[in-house]
Amino acid sequence: MFTSINPATGEPGERFAELDGDGVEAALVRADAAFASWRVSPVEQRVALLNAIADRFEAGKQHLAETATREMGKTLASAVAEVEKCVVGFRYYAEHGPDFLKGEEVALPNGRVVTHWLPLGPILAIMPWNFPYWQVVRWLAPTILAGNVGLLKHASLTQGCAALIQQMVSAAGAPDGLFQNLAVKSDKVSRIIADKRVVAVTLTGCEGAGAKVAEAAGRALKKVVLELGGSDPFVVMPSADLDAAVKTAVKARIQNAGQSCICAKRMIVHADVYDAFAEKFVAAMDAVKIGDPMEDGVEMGPLSSVEQRDTVLEQLEHAVAAGATLHGGEK
Known part of the structure; x- marks a missing residue:
């Protein structure tokens, strides 16, 4: 059942x-x-x-x-x-x-081939x-x-x-x-x-x-x-319009609550613009309206199941334990 x-x-x-x-x-x-x-x-x-x-x-x-x-x-x-x-x-x-x-017909020197x-x-x-x-x-x-x-x-x-x-x-x-x-x-x-x-x-x-x-x-x-699955990169170079890049990056990350084959799963940012991009991106992510997916104006609903939520939380814990820094959200 x-x-x-x-x-x-x-x-x-x-x-x-x-x-x-x-x-x-x-x-x-x-x-x-x-x-x-x-x-x-x-x-x-x-x-x-x-x-x-x-x-x-x-x-x-x-x-x-x-x-x-x-x-x-x-x-x-x-x-x-x-x-x-x-x-x-x-x-x-x-x-x-x-x-x-x-079908397609292809002429040959000694005849013809017809595909169907x-x-x-x-x-x-x-x-x-x-x-x-x-x-x-x-x-x-x-x-x-x-x-x-x-x-x-x-x-x-x-x-x-x-x-x-x-x-x-x-x-x-x-x-x-x-x-x-x-x-x-x-x-x-x-x-x-x-x-x-x-x-x-x-x-x-x-x-x-x-x-x-x-x-x-x-x-x-x-x-x-x-x-099958992938880990799509989002690359930001010094020539980028950072405001436009941040807007696109947020959309690329939260589409379908991040549950999409083509969501940006890794942000690869050039060192020259890393700090500025990170500051803008974290602020924009914190501003995302999360809530009841049936309500107008909500930009991101829940993950699809408790199991999916727990998997993401475990990944975060492992990343922080390995030396990553958590920005935004609950620390």
């Missing part, structure tokens, strides 16, 4: 039943059946579905955004922006996708909680367009978001089994990857999870795409 916990209040919310073995098997049967017909569907039908899903996301924007905020703590304004980005994503592939799928983009089958996506809609949509839109079928294993924290995505896709008129949310825990993933009906897997997440998925995919000789 999955339970949504509001990280801003600690209060439990909606509960979601976990799929058992029979439930997973039934989902795979539906996915396989859906692929048999979707793979030969006209591109125009796929485009129409993408636009219909975009319409559903647009109409349900507020509800989608509020669910994300309650489940993982991002500010309501940023959650709304994420849903709006999803609408743009669906419409982008609806508009440009048919051109992406066109053909559907593969059901594809499993293992997605994180930090952008619970966009991370799914940027995979789902091209997957549907290409004639494939989607299976989603979403993060435990955001099962409400996952359920809503499936509702939106179904309400838009998608064939049964074309996209399914598999409400399972990580211990079932390897068996799903190994199933002969699943042709490929993609994961966005940490290095440890990526290594396990890559191992399972390699063992089953399945195609795999991984997007």
Whole structure:
């Protein structure tokens, strides 16, 4: 059983039943059946579905955004922006996708070569909680367009978001089994990857999870795409406009409460401007409005869970113990 916990209040919310073995098997049967017909569907039908899903996301924007905020703590304004980005994503592939799928003919001295983009089958996506809609949509839109079928294993924290995505896709008129949310825990993933009906897997997440998925995919000789973590640098040189650099650095650090692949995680500042930048940056960070992510004007809500908070606190303690100096906040 999955339970949504509001990280801003600690209060439990909606509960979601976990799929058992029979439930997973039934989902795979539906996915396989859906692929048999979707793979030969006209591109125009796929485009129409993408636009219909975009319409559903647009109409349900507020509800989608509020669910994300309650489940993982991002500010309501940023959650709304994420849903709006999803609408743009669906419409982008609806508009440009048919051109992406066109074959290409290459003339050779003794003949010609013609390339075609053909559907593969059901594809499993293992997605994180930090952008619970966009991370799914940027995979789902091209997957549907290409004639494939989607299976989603979403993060435990955001099962409400996952359920809503499936509702939106179904309400838009998608064939049964074309996209399914598999409400399972990580211990079932390897068996799903190994199933002969699943042709490929993609994961966005940490290095440890990526290594396990890559191992399972390699063992089953399945195609795999991984997007893993990083530690992005923010470099400030003496030529920089310090006020502009500080403003950008704060935004780059607090986006999604710092829970983003592209957040600036290291500030590398030239010695000539270090003191001035540090003073301005600390003051700007202290001025960030932190609070209930549902409230207007709040710039940063809570981290996604107590576990995430404790991890950050441990990192701070280790850094200070190793000689780092803590600026701002509680010392």
